[in-house]
Amino acid sequence: MKRNTLKGKVYHKLIYKMYFQVCVVLGISVLFVYILRNLVRGKLADFIVLVIQANLRVPWEQAVELYQSYIRNNMDYIVIFFMVVFFLILLRLSIRWFARYFEQMVTGVEQLASESDTEIVMSPELAFMEEALNEAKDKLKKRAEEARLAEERKNELVVYLAHDIKTPLTSVIGYLSIMEEAPDMSQAQREKYVHIALEKAYRLEVLINEFFEITRYHLHSVPIAKTRLNLGYMMVQISDELYPQLSAQNKRVELDIDEEMTVWGDAEKLARVFNNILKNAISYSRDDSSIQVSAKEEGGGTAITIRNEGAIPQERLALIFEKFYRLDHARSTSTGGAGLGLAIAKDIVTLHGGEIRANSDGEHTEFTVALPAAPFTES
Numbered sequence: 001m002k003r004n005t006l007k008g009k010v011y012h013k014l015i016y017k018m019y020f021q022v023c024v025v026l027g028i029s030v031l032f033v034y035i036l037r038n039l040v041r042g043k044l045a046d047f048i049v050l051v052i053q054a055n056l057r058v059p060w061e062q063a064v065e066l067y068q069s070y071i072r073n074n075m076d077y078i079v080i081f082f083m084v085v086f087f088l089i090l091l092r093l094s095i096r097w098f099a100r101y102f103e104q105m106v107t108g109v110e111q112l113a114s115e116s117d118t119e120i121v122m123s124p125e126l127a128f129m130e131e132a133l134n135e136a137k138d139k140l141k142k143r144a145e146e147a148r149l150a151e152e153r154k155n156e157l158v159v160y161l162a163h164d165i166k167t168p169l170t171s172v173i174g175y176l177s178i179m180e181e182a183p184d185m186s187q188a189q190r191e192k193y194v195h196i197a198l199e200k201a202y203r204l205e206v207l208i209n210e211f212f213e214i215t216r217y218h219l220h221s222v223p224i225a226k227t228r229l230n231l232g233y234m235m236v237q238i239s240d241e242l243y244p245q246l247s248a249q250n251k252r253v254e255l256d257i258d259e260e261m262t263v264w265g266d267a268e269k270l271a272r273v274f275n276n277i278l279k280n281a282i283s284y285s286r287d288d289s290s291i292q293v294s295a296k297e298e299g300g301g302t303a304i305t306i307r308n309e310g311a312i313p314q315e316r317l318a319l320i321f322e323k324f325y326r327l328d329h330a331r332s333t334s335t336g337g338a339g340l341g342l343a344i345a346k347d348i349v350t351l352h353g354g355e356i357r358a359n360s361d362g363e364h365t366e367f368t369v370a371l372p373a374a375p376f377t378e379s
Contacts, residue, residue: 264374
């Protein structure tokens with residue numbers, strides 16, 4: 001409301017100038033007619049009589065009679081005619097002057113569309129339009145830069161993943177080739193190579209899945225189907241699925257959730273949210289540590305907290321939910337991902353009308369997912 005009022009005040013500058021210009025045109029027209037009327041009745045009248053006498057070749061008295069009959073007696077109509085003609089001429093000139101504003105607007109829009117770095121400048125009366133267009137230009141420039149950087153990060157990640165996919169694939173082929181070429185290899189050696197090849201194959205599967213996520217990342221076009229979900233049961237299932245990763249690093253998930261606690265949401269997509277957060281906690285927490293998951297009622301909804309031992313620098317907390325952002329810039333082979341997990345989690349939570357946030361105190365990192373309560377219309 002305040003913005004509209006401000007704009008209205010700014011518009012007044014243009015409106016007042018238009019009003020003033022129309023008044024000037026009308027005033028000049030009236031002044032012209034007044035002068036014309038007095039001239040026709042004064043010395044100009046004698047000149048007109050002389051013109052009539054000269055052109056019609058009649059006596060002076062007859063020329064005066066013709067002037068009286070056709071001009072003097074119809075003076076009001078003649079004055080009105082000239083007033084209208086003169087007013088229209090001035091109005092035409094005024095409209096041409098006013099059309100310059102439209103030309104400036106069109107030029108400003110063309111500059112906006114051309115993505116030129118030149119600042120848009122207009123007349124003082126169009127200061128509101130100049131400000132709006134320059135503001136829109138800055139926003140478009142900022143968005144274009146963000147899109148360019150995001151595309152660069154995406155392309156860089158694709159190159160990294162392509163390289164990372166090649167590495168475990170080469171290892172798998174190499175170890176399988178050795179076993180094929182050495183049929184008399186000892187059982188212990190064969191088991192060792194099979195184990196290594198299997199680990200590399202698992203890593204290859206993870207990278208291919210991440211590559212697939214990059215090429216299919218259109219989450220906002222996916223509808224969600226909300227139902228009543230048992231939160232504790234969901235977390236137990238997710239923890240069980242992550243057991244191999246947890247046990248490999250001697251980590252564990254500790255649940256502190258009421259067995260009867262439920263949330264309102266899409267089961268598959270919310271499971272993906274918590275799965276992604278827990279995977280992140282496993283990857284970036286200390287070995288032989290616990291990951292604590294708790295839930296409580298908050299603000300009419302439910303707040304689920306996942307806490308692990310391990311810190312995230314404060315300057316990176318605002319970036320971890322961006323697409324293709326990764327904490328490990330060195331791209332660790334064991335933990336490096338595409339940087340989509342937390343970005344996807346944030347989008348899913350947003351689609352549910354909730355919020356996801358992260359905090360770190362230097363020793364622990366805590367992710368909180370706040371989900372709204374079920375609607376009252378729920379049956």
